[in-house]
Amino acid sequence: MQKEQLSDKEAIFLIIVFVIGSSLITGVGGEADNDAWIAVVVGLIMVMPMILVFSRILSLFQGKDLFDILTLTLGKRISKIVAIMYIWYAFHLGALVLRNFGEFINIVAMPETPMFVPLFCLGLLCIVAVRLGIEVMGRTTAYFLPILFLIIVIVQLLAIPQLHLNYLKPILGSGLIPVLKGGFSALSFPFAETVLFIGVFGSLKTKKSPFKVYYWGILISALIIIITTIRNLAVLGNMRDSFYFPSYAAVGSIKIGNFIERIEVSVAFIFVFGVFIKSSICLLVACKGIGKMFNLKDYRSIVIQTGLLMIYLSYIIYDNSMMMKYWAFKVYPFYAFPFQVIIPITIWIFAEYKARKNKMNCFSSKCP
Amino acid sequence: MKKTRIPLLALMILIISTVTTGCWNYREVDKMSIVAGVAVDKGQKDKFQITVEIIQVSAGKDTNMTSKTITMEGKTMFDAARNIISISGKRLYWSHAKVIILSKEIASQGVTEVIEWYNRDSETREDVRILISKGTSAKEVFAGQGSTDDIKSFVLEEMIKNQVSLSKAPMMDILKFNIESKTQGISTIIPTVNLLKKDGKMYPQIMGTAIIKNDKLVGFLDGEETKDLTFIRDEVKGGVLIEEMQANDVHTLVSLEIFKNKTKVTPVSDDQDIEINLNIDTTVAIDEINSSETIFNEEGRRELEESAENTLKERIESLIKKIQSEYNADIFGFGAKLRENDAQVWNDVGNNWDEVFKDLKVNVQTAVHIKNSAMLSKSSKEGD
Numbered sequence: 001m002q003k004e005q006l007s008d009k010e011a012i013f014l015i016i017v018f019v020i021g022s023s024l025i026t027g028v029g030g031e032a033d034n035d036a037w038i039a040v041v042v043g044l045i046m047v048m049p050m051i052l053v054f055s056r057i058l059s060l061f062q063g064k065d066l067f068d069i070l071t072l073t074l075g076k077r078i079s080k081i082v083a084i085m086y087i088w089y090a091f092h093l094g095a096l097v098l099r100n101f102g103e104f105i106n107i108v109a110m111p112e113t114p115m116f117v118p119l120f121c122l123g124l125l126c127i128v129a130v131r132l133g134i135e136v137m138g139r140t141t142a143y144f145l146p147i148l149f150l151i152i153v154i155v156q157l158l159a160i161p162q163l164h165l166n167y168l169k170p171i172l173g174s175g176l177i178p179v180l181k182g183g184f185s186a187l188s189f190p191f192a193e194t195v196l197f198i199g200v201f202g203s204l205k206t207k208k209s210p211f212k213v214y215y216w217g218i219l220i221s222a223l224i225i226i227i228t229t230i231r232n233l234a235v236l237g238n239m240r241d242s243f244y245f246p247s248y249a250a251v252g253s254i255k256i257g258n259f260i261e262r263i264e265v266s267v268a269f270i271f272v273f274g275v276f277i278k279s280s281i282c283l284l285v286a287c288k289g290i291g292k293m294f295n296l297k298d299y300r301s302i303v304i305q306t307g308l309l310m311i312y313l314s315y316i317i318y319d320n321s322m323m324m325k326y327w328a329f330k331v332y333p334f335y336a337f338p339f340q341v342i343i344p345i346t347i348w349i350f351a352e353y354k355a356r357k358n359k360m361n362c363f364s365s366k367c368p
Numbered sequence: 369m370k371k372t373r374i375p376l377l378a379l380m381i382l383i384i385s386t387v388t389t390g391c392w393n394y395r396e397v398d399k400m401s402i403v404a405g406v407a408v409d410k411g412q413k414d415k416f417q418i419t420v421e422i423i424q425v426s427a428g429k430d431t432n433m434t435s436k437t438i439t440m441e442g443k444t445m446f447d448a449a450r451n452i453i454s455i456s457g458k459r460l461y462w463s464h465a466k467v468i469i470l471s472k473e474i475a476s477q478g479v480t481e482v483i484e485w486y487n488r489d490s491e492t493r494e495d496v497r498i499l500i501s502k503g504t505s506a507k508e509v510f511a512g513q514g515s516t517d518d519i520k521s522f523v524l525e526e527m528i529k530n531q532v533s534l535s536k537a538p539m540m541d542i543l544k545f546n547i548e549s550k551t552q553g554i555s556t557i558i559p560t561v562n563l564l565k566k567d568g569k570m571y572p573q574i575m576g577t578a579i580i581k582n583d584k585l586v587g588f589l590d591g592e593e594t595k596d597l598t599f600i601r602d603e604v605k606g607g608v609l610i611e612e613m614q615a616n617d618v619h620t621l622v623s624l625e626i627f628k629n630k631t632k633v634t635p636v637s638d639d640q641d642i643e644i645n646l647n648i649d650t651t652v653a654i655d656e657i658n659s660s661e662t663i664f665n666e667e668g669r670r671e672l673e674e675s676a677e678n679t680l681k682e683r684i685e686s687l688i689k690k691i692q693s694e695y696n697a698d699i700f701g702f703g704a705k706l707r708e709n710d711a712q713v714w715n716d717v718g719n720n721w722d723e724v725f726k727d728l729k730v731n732v733q734t735a736v737h738i739k740n741s742a743m744l745s746k747s748s749k750e751g752d
Contacts, residue, residue, distance in 0.1 A: 108490055166708055167547070173711035237547040253495055253543060 005205045008213055010138030013145045015194055015217025018281055020224050021274020022100050023190040025267060027232065027246040028225055030329050032182030034168055034238065037229040039179050043186025044222040050192055050341060051218060053348045055211035058201055060351050065202035066285070067292040073350040080293070082343060087289035089339045090196055091306070094282030095314035096328075098123060101275040102314065103321045104245060104268070119311050122272070126280045127307035130287060131300055134203055137280055144273055151266045152224060158254050158263070159231050167237035168230070188333040190225075191218060192340035199285035244321060283307055400461040404435060405521025407469040407506035408482050411441040411448075416474070416482070418448045419507035420460060421521050435519045437510045445485040462492045466525040468542070469499045469561060471506040475578065475585035479558070480549065483542055494543035497528050500578040502588060503562040512563050512570040520572065527574045528559065535598050535607030535626070536591035537574045549583060553703020553714065553721055556580045557597070560588060581697035589687075596687045599648055599680070600700045602631035609652060609736075611676045623656035624676060627739065635706040637713045644702050644730045648680065654741040669738055676736040684732050698725045 006014075029039030061069045066086060070079040098119055105118040129137050172179065194214065201210050228247060232240050235250040243249045252264040284299075287306050291299035318324045401422045411417035419439040426432045438455055442448025453459055470482055479498075486492045501509055510520050517523045531537050537559035548556040560576040575591040589597060598604050609624040628651040636643045654672075691699060698704075703721045707714040717724050 111490065169708035170711040170714075173707070236543070238550045239543065239546050249494065252493065255495060 004133050004135045004203045006134055006138045006201070006203050007205050010142050011197075011201065011204060011210075011213045012217045012220070013141045014138055014200075014277065014281070015197065015213065016221045016224075017141050017145060017148070017274055017277045018194065018197075019190045019218065019221035020270070021190075021276075021278040022097050022271070023225060024228055024274065025104065025245050025247045025271045026100060026328065027240065027243075028189070028229060029182030029186045030241050031185060032178045033174070033241060034170075034233055035172060035174075035179050036182055036233060036240070037168075037226050038172070039182025040186050040222065040226050040229055042179060042183025043191055044218070044226075046183055046187040047191035047218060050187075050195075050344065051211065051214045053344050054195060054198055055209060055214050057344065057348050057351055058198060058204075058210040060355055063202055065288060066196075066199035067289050068202070069198070069347065069351070073347055073354060083289055083293060085343070086199070086339065087286050087293070089336070090199070090282045090285040090289065091310060091313070093193065093196070094126075094279040094286065095310050095317055096332075097275055097279045097282065098126075098311065098314035099317055099324065100328075101272065103318075103324055104248075104271060107244060107321060108248060108268070116315055119314055122276060122279070123307060123311035123314070125276055126283050126310075127303055129276070129280045130284045130303045130307065133300075134200055134284060137277065137284075141277060148270050148273060151270060152228070155251055155254070155263065155266055156227060156231060158256060158260060159235060159250065161256065162250075162253055163231065163234040164237065165234055167234050185329055185333045188336045188340060189328065191222070192336070194218065195340050195344055196281060196285045198344075199288055200281060244325065279310070283310060286310075395459070395461075399458060401456050401458040402461050403465045404519050405465055405467040405469065405510070405524065407471070407501070407510055408445070408474055409471040409506050410473040410477075414441040414443050414448070416443070416445055416448045417441045417507070418445065418452075419510060420449075420452060421510050421519065422456070422460070423464075423519060433519060435510075435521075437507070439507060445482060446489070449485075462489070465492065465496050466521045467497045467499055467528075469501050469506040469509055469524075470558075471501050472585065474506075475500050475558075475580070478583050479545075479556075479580055479585070480583050483545070487542055487546060494546075495541050497525060498540050498542060498545055498558050499524065499528075499561045499574065500558045500585065501562065502560040502576065502578070508563060508570075509561055509572050512572045524561065524572060524574065527572075531559075531574070533606035535595045535604050536576070537594055538577055538598060538601070538603060548701075549580070551701075551704050552718055553698060553705075553707050554701040555582075555697035555699045557699050577699075579691075579695055579697050579699055581695065586697060587695050592683075593687055593690075596680075596683050597699065599629065599631060599650075599684060600633075600646065600688075602629070602633075604629040604631075604650075608655075609650075609676060609680070611672065611679060613672065613675070620658045621656075622654060622658075622672065624652035624736075624738070625655040625742075627651045627653060633700075633702065633705045635702065635709055635713075637706070637710060642706065642713070642717065642724060642728065644705075644728060646684070646730055646732045648684070648732070648734045649737075650680070650735065651737045651739050652676070653739055657741070673736050673738055677734045680736065681732050681734045684734070685730070688730050688732075692726055692728070696722055696726050698722075702728065702730075 029036040029043065032039040057069060061072065064072070067083050070083050074082060101122055102115045102119045106113070106115045201213070204210060204213070232246040232250045235253055236243065236246055240246045247267050248264050251267045252262065254263055255261045283303070283306060287299040287303050290302055290306060296302065318327065403420050404423050405421045407419040409417040409419070417439060419437050421435050421437050424434050424436055426434065438452055440448050440451045440455060442451045449460060468483065468486060470479065474482060483498065486496065487494065512520065528537065528539065531539065538557050540558050545556055545558070548554055558578045558580060559574055560578050561572050561574050563570040564573040577589040577594045577597060578585055579587045579589065595607060604626060607626045609626060611622045611624060613620050613622050630649045632647040634645045636645055688700070691697065698721065703718070703725065707718065
């Protein structure tokens with residue numbers, strides 16, 4: 001079988017959609033109230049060193065994915081444990097994201113439909129996408145992203161009459177601490193979640209620096225998130241944090257003339273596509289990990305099983321949406337911290353050490 | 369491969385066409401009652417008595433839209449809203465509701481508990497306008513006569529929308545109300561509606577403001593005072609200023625149409641003293657005049673501008689005095705402005721803002737510019 005390949009552009013697009021997908025609608029940095037947009041900037045600054053770490057790991061082991069790298073750096077036994085942890089993280093994150101979508105549909109559009117139905121529909125789509133492989137997902141994203149951009153820009157422009165920029169004031173009114181807290185939560189959701197791309201970018205076409213891909217992907221998506229956060233704040237003011245889906249509520253208040261109104265479905269479109277890509281990536285990484293664990297030839301044979309399990313997990317993971325909000329903003333940053341920061345840094349230190357120790361032994365597949 | 373393809377395709381079409389026939393819980397238009405507006409009164413038995421105005425579409429040569437009202441009581445808003453099914457037989461559809469009218473009694477008990485459900489439910493929308501019925505009960509507003517449309521809620525909404533060229537009632541929807549009532553240092557306002565008796569018929573009229581302090585109705589302002597209030601809140605988009613003139617010993621009135629207004633509120637604080645500087649900059653046009661030529665020369669114009677400035681200043685100052693002494697509710701949002709500009713000072717005084725506001729010194733500066741005199745360059749009346 002031919003090796004799957006991903007061009008730089010597609011990889012950047014994947015990162016953008018992965019990052020903005022669910023965060024655009026659930027909102028980022030809720031702790032910081034009307035300084036949430038500053039919290040996003042803080043989160044962006046915080047994630048920059050992590051990007052360096054991620055891309056350094058990737059360029060040390062060109063053409064390898066996360067689970068190969070684990071084996072190469074940490075040895076057989078420990079790497080198995082860490083690999084299980086990452087499989088769980090990817091699997092769990094995919095379920096969380098799916099559940100976000102389910103809650104969204106259930107609260108906003110179809111309150112009487114059992115939540116399992118939207119979860120199952122989207123989960124099925126993810127299974128199909130992952131079976132088709134990363135290459136297909138990359139191209140799909142490259143096809144859809146311009147449409148998403150167009151929607152975001154148009155909605156942004158239409159919202160201008162509703163903006164009250166004085167809602168953003170006072171800037172840093174309650175001090176730095178809430179902003180830092182919000183920044184930390186913005187780091188874990190959504191920026192540093194891109195750690196999962198270490199498991200995907202083994203198939204990058206150009207073997208140069210994955211840093212470029214990470215850098216541009218994160219930067220563009222952060223810009224989009226900052227702009228939408230400012231818009232949500234300027235439209236909803238201090239009510240922003242009360243909404244589960246602030247973007248949806250903010251866009252819902254757009255009213256131009258008597259005919260351009262109730263266009264919040266456009267936001268739902270972005271959300272659906274973002275969730276689709278995000279949980280597909282998670283599922284892909286989880287399947288790849290499981291495949292490597294059991295020395296399978298191809299991860300595709302276990303996609304359906306893992307995917308269905310993911311759907312079930314997402315169905316039972318929360319009792320209600322209050323729990324979702326509590327988990328996403330209060331627990332998740334601390335839960336995800338080891339996966340996003342501690343373990344990657346450990347891997348990186350080990351990798352540098354090994355690379356220095358046996359300089360003639362090159363790990364990358366391209367080496368002679 | 370080719371043999372299996374056609375049955376497979378047929379199977380796919382069959383599955384898709386049976387599965388995607390519609391939403392899970394879809395509702396036909398004729399199976400629901402579309403709500404145009406809702407009025408909330410204090411109930412006799414239960415806490416809330418709500419009256420909904422329902423749109424009735426009758427087909428015929430022309431589609432006719434009329435409305436009818438249903439009244440029902442309930443322990444909560446949602447309870448009452450669902451109790452209506454027991455009369456109407458159809459479930460109500462809330463997304464198209466335009467206005468929510470609160471009676472005076474229920475608003476003095478608390479506004480938030482009435483609109484909380486409206487704010488939370490996913491079918492209702494945040495852009496619905498709030499009104500307080502001043503003279504009568506809320507439900508009687510729907511019993512009045514619609515002057516332009518049969519559906520009273522739509523008429524009311526038009527009235528609120530077109531306040532931009534009248535400025536005698538503020539704009540307030542649920543979202544804005546919530547934001548303002550959550551903001552520290554500002555008391556909210558709600559436009560009032562009352563019934564006007566004309567030729568034996570009752571017409572609803574939107575004019576004036578209800579003052580909400582700490583979520584409870586405390587008082588009313590009339591239309592003229594509301595105009596001054598919107599000046600301070602920087603919400604003036606249009607309207608008329610009437611100016612008395614003394615020209616050639618003849619007493620005359622001049623109408624000035626407001627085109628643009630910019631109000632700047634700057635809190636100044638040193639140590640414990642807080643003052644508010646209020647700069648109002650208005651551009652107007654002479655739209656009606658009944659005097660001789662004097663007004664059209666430089667001197668006369670300057671005189672008119674000055675006298676308009678003074679009148680506006682006096683009126684605004686007296687309104688601020690009145691609010692400070694009678695209601696002590698910061699409906700101008702001076703506190704919120706202070707918080708926006710200087711959070712540190714606000715942290716010191718915010719807790720007893722009521723007392724600070726009571727004796728707050730406000731320096732009013734007004735500037736009126738006349739930009740033109742509409743279509744005519746001279747007075748219509750010949751000077752003698």
